[in-house]
Amino acid sequence: MNIFQILEFNQFNTGSVHQMFQAAAGLRARGHEVTVISRPDPILQARCEEAGVAFEGLPLRHQFDVGSIRRLHRLVQRKRPDVIHVHKGVAHALALAATWRDPAGAFIVNRGVSFPLDVWNRVKFRTRRVDRVVTVCEQIRQIVIASGQLPPAKVVIVYAGTDINEFDPAKWNRQSFRTEKSIPAGDFLIAQVGVRDWKGWKELVDAAAMAMRSRSNVRLALIGCRDDAEANEVKSYAAERGIGNRVVAVEYRTDMPNVFAACDLVVDASWAGTGITGTIREAMAMQKPVIATDCGGNAELVSSPDVGWLIAPRDVAALSNAIGEVIGGPDRAAVVGNNARAHVVRGFSKDLRISRLENLYATVLGDRSAARSKA
Numbered sequence: 296m297n298i299f300q301i302l303e304f305n306q307f308n309t310g311s312v313h314q315m316f317q318a319a320a321g322l323r324a325r326g327h328e329v330t331v332i333s334r335p336d337p338i339l340q341a342r343c344e345e346a347g348v349a350f351e352g353l354p355l356r357h358q359f360d361v362g363s364i365r366r367l368h369r370l371v372q373r374k375r376p377d378v379i380h381v382h383k384g385v386a387h388a389l390a391l392a393a394t395w396r397d398p399a400g401a402f403i404v405n406r407g408v409s410f411p412l413d414v415w416n417r418v419k420f421r422t423r424r425v426d427r428v429v430t431v432c433e434q435i436r437q438i439v440i441a442s443g444q445l446p447p448a449k450v451v452i453v454y455a456g457t458d459i460n461e462f463d464p465a466k467w468n469r470q471s472f473r474t475e476k477s478i479p480a481g482d483f484l485i486a487q488v489g490v491r492d493w494k495g496w497k498e499l500v501d502a503a504a505m506a507m508r509s510r511s512n513v514r515l516a517l518i519g520c521r522d523d524a525e526a527n528e529v530k531s532y533a534a535e536r537g538i539g540n541r542v543v544a545v546e547y548r549t550d551m552p553n554v555f556a557a558c559d560l561v562v563d564a565s566w567a568g569t570g571i572t573g574t575i576r577e578a579m580a581m582q583k584p585v586i587a588t589d590c591g592g593n594a595e596l597v598s599s600p601d602v603g604w605l606i607a608p609r610d611v612a613a614l615s616n617a618i619g620e621v622i623g624g625p626d627r628a629a630v631v632g633n634n635a636r637a638h639v640v641r642g643f644s645k646d647l648r649i650s651r652l653e654n655l656y657a658t659v660l661g662d663r664s665a666a667r668s669k670a
Contacts, residue, residue, distance in 0.1 A: 296322075296327045296328070296377045296378055296656055296657075296660070297327070297328045297374065297375065297376045297377045297378070298319075298322055298327055298328065298329050298330070298376060298377065298378045298379075298380065298656070299329075299330050299332060299370075299371075299374075299376040299378065299379045299380065299390075299399070300315050300318060300319045300329060300330070300331050300332070300380050300382070301331075301332040301333070301367075301379065301380070301381045301382065301386040301389075301390055302315045302331075302332075302333050302381070302382040302383055302386050303333065303334060303355040303383055303385040303386050304333070304334075304382075304383060305333045305334045305335070305336035305339045306336070306339075307338065307339070307549065308519070308521070308547050310407070310455070310573045311382055311383060311405075311407060312339070313573070314382075314407075314455050314456075314573075315331070315333075315382045316331070316339070316342065316343070316346075317456065317458070317645055317648070317649075318380070318648070318649065318652055319331050319343065319346070319348045320342075320343075320346035320348060321645060321646075321648070321649035322649060322652065322653070323346055323347050323348050324346070324347075325649065325653065327653075328349075329348045329349065330348070330349040330350070330351060330370075330374060330376070331343050331348055331349070331350050331351070332350075332351045332353055332355075332367065332370070332386075333350075333352065333353070333355070334352065334353070334354065334355050335352030335353075336352070340352065351370060353366050353367060355385050355386065355389060356385075357385060358384065358385050358388035358389065359388075360385075360389060363389050364389050364392045364393050365393075367389055367390065367393035368393040368394070368397070370393075371393055371394055371397055371399065372397060376399050376400075377399065377400040377401065377656070377660060378399060378400060378401045378402075378403065378656045378659075378660070379394065379399040379401070379402050379403070380403040380404075380405065380429075380652075380656075381402075381403070381404055381405065382405040382407075383405075384416065384419075387404055387419055388419060390402070391419060391422070391424060391425075394424070398424055400659070400660050400663055401426050401427075401656055401659035401660050401663065402424055402425050402426050403425075403426060403427050403428075403429055403655070403656070403659070404419075404420065404425050404427070404428050404429065405428075405429050405430075405431075406420075406428055406429065406430045406431075406435060406439055407430070407431045407435070407455075407570045408435070408568055408569075408570060409434060409435050409438055409567075409568060409569060409570060409590075409591045409592075410438075410568065411438055411441075411442035412438075412439060412442040412443040416443070417442070417443050417444070420439065420443045420445060421443060421444065421445060425449075426449075426659045426662075426663075427449060427450070427451055427655060427659060428443075428445065428449060428450045428451070429451055429452075429453050429652075429655070430450060430451070430452055430453075430570070431452070431453070431454060431455050431570040431571055431592065432452065432454070432570050432571050432591060432592020432595050432596075433452060433592060433595055434570075434591055434592040434594075434595070435570055435591065435592060436450050436451070436452055451655065453648060453651045453652060453655065454571065454595075454642065454643050454647070454648060454651075455570070455571060455573060455576070455643070455648065456643060456644050456645035456646070456647060456648030456649070457573075457576050457577050457580045457639055457643055457644060457645060458644075458645045459580050459636075459639065459640050459644050459645070461552055462551075462552050462555070462577050462580035462581050463552075463580075463581075464556065464581045464582045464636070466552070467552050467553055467555075467556035467581075468553075468556060469556050469557055470557070471553055471556070471557065472550075472553055472554050472556065472557035473557045476516070476543055476545070478514055478516075478543070478557070479512075481512060482512045482513065482514050483510070483512055483513045483514070483559045483560070483622055484514050484515075484516060484557060484558050484559050484560075485499075485503060485513065485514070485515045485516070485558070485559065485560045485561075485562060485618065486515070486516040486517075486518060486554065486555070486558045486560070486561050486562070487499055487515075487516075487517055487518065487561070487562045487563060487564060487574075488518045488519050488551075488561075488563075488574040489518075489519050489563070489565070489574070490517055490519055490520055490525050490528075490529060490544075493565060493566060493567040493568050494563070494564065494565050495563075495564030495565050495566050495588065495608065495609065496517050496529070496564065497532060498564050498566070498609055498611050498614065499515070499517075499562055499564040499614065500515065500517075500529075500532055500533055500536055500538070500542065501536060501611045501615075502564075502611045502612075502614035502615040502618060503515045503538065503542075503615075503618065504536040504537060504538050505611070505612075505615040506615050506618040506619050506622065507538055507541060510622065513541065513622065514541050514542070514543065515533075515538070515541065515542045515543070516542075516543045516545050516554075516558075517529050517542065517543070517544055517545065518545040518546075518547075518548060518554065519545070519546075519547050519548075520544050520545060520546055520547070521547060525544075526544040526546070527544075529542065529544040530542070530544050551574070551577055552577075552581060555577065555578050555581040555583055556581060558578070558583055559583070559584075559621075559622075559628075560583065560584050560585070560586065560618065560621050560622075560628075561574065561575065561578035561583050561584075561585050561586075562585070562586045562587070562614070562618075563575045563585075563586075563587045563588065563593070564586075564588055564608075564614060565587075565588055565590050565591070565593075565608070566588060566590055566608035566609045567590070567608075568591070569590050569591035569592075569593065570591045570592050571591060571592040571593055571595060571596045572587060572591070572593055572596075575587050575593065575596060575597065575603075576596055576639055576643050578635075579596075579602065579603065579632075579635035579636060579638065579639045580635075580636055580639045580640075581636070582632040582633055582635065582636045583632050583635070584603065584604070584621050584628040584629075584631050584632050584635070585597065585603040585604065585635065586603065586604040586605075586606060586614065586617045586618065586621070587603060587604070587605055587606075588605070588606055588607065588608040588609075589605050589606065589607055589608065590608045593605065596638075596643065598638075600631075601631065601634050602631060602634050602635045602638045603631060603635055604617040604620070604621070
C-alpha cells in the first residue's frame with residue numbers, strides 16, 4: 296500500500312508524534328510505501344530517512360491554510376496514496392480540503408484524547424469521506440460516537456503500542472539515571488512524566504508528601520519540564536509542601552527506558568484529557584509497578600490489580616495509600632511488575648498495533664473496491 300501519515304506536530308516531546316512515526320516506520324518495514332507529511336523539522340526528517348520513509352515538510356499552520364492545501368493536493372496527485380491517515384485536527388481539515396475532488400482510497404482519522412467533539416469537529420468526523428475513526432481506547436470510542444453522533448461501526452479501537460524490544464528491562468542499567476541526578480542507589484524513586492496541570496502532578500506531590508512522612512528514603516522525579524519556568528514551579532510547589540529537597544524537576548528526556556530503569560514506581564495522576572497514558576504502558580513494559588488514575592482509557596490497560604494500581608482521579612489520600620502499598624510490599628510489587636510486562640507484550644506491543652493498522656487499511660480498501668464493483 297501507498298500510505299500518507301499526516302500530523303502537524305513535529306517534535307518528539309508529544310505522544311502523537313511518537314505514535315505517528317512508529318506507525319510510519321513499522322509499516323515501511325513491512326514493505327509499504329510511506330510518506331510522512333508534517334511541519335519541517337530536521338530531526339523528524341532525519342529519522343524518517345533512516346527508516347526509509349519519505350518526508351514532506353509543509354507549513355500546516357492552521358485549519359484554513361490555503362497554501363498547505365494546495366501543496367498537499369499536488370502531493371496527492373503526484374503520489375496517489377491508497378491510504379491517508381491523519382492524526383490531529385489541522386491535518387484532518389487540510390487533508391479533507393486537499394482531497395475534496397480527488398479522494399484517496401481510504402481516509403482514516405486518529406482520535407487520542409477524551410474531550411467530546413465540538414460542532415466543527417463533528418462535521419469533519421461525520422462526513423462520508425472519512426472511512427474510519429481510530430481511537431486509542433474504548434472510553435474515547437464511546438465519547439466520539441456519542442458527541443459526534445457517529446455510527447458505531449465507523450469508530451474502531453487500535454491500541455497504541457510500545458516497542459517491547461526497546462523497553463526491555465534486561466537492556467538497561469538501574470544506576471545510570473540515578474548517578475546523573477545524584478539520587479542515592481538505596482532510595483525508593485517514584486516518577487511521573489508530565490507537568491501540565493491536568494497531568495495531576497500537584498496531587499502527586501501532595502500524596503508523596505504524605506507517604507514521605509514516615510519514610511526518609513523516598514524521592515520523586517517529575518519528568519518533562521519544558522523550560523525553567525516549569526521546573527521552578529515544580530520546585531516551588533514541592534518546597535511549600537516541605538519536600539523540596541526530595542523532589543527532582545527533570546527536563547524532557549529522549550531516553551525513557553534508561554529513566555524507567557532507575558525507578559521503583561511510576562505514576563500517572565492525570566485527571567483530564569488522557570487516552571491511555573503511554574508512559575504507564577512503557578513503564579509496565581519495563582516491569583515496573585504502576586499507579587494510574589481511572590481517567591480516559593487507563594482502566595483498559597491497568598485492567599486488574601494483578602498488573603497495577605488504579606485509583607480515582609484527584610483522590611490524594613487514595614494515591615498516597617497506593618504509594619504506601621507499593622513501598623511496603625516489595626514482593627507483591629515485583630510480581631505485579633512482572634505481570635505488567637507480560638500484559639503489554641500480549642496486548643499493547645508495537646507489532647500488534649502495526650498489524651491492526653494494516654488490517655484496517657486493507658479492510659477499508661477492500662470495502663471500497665467491492666462497492667465500486669457493485670456500482
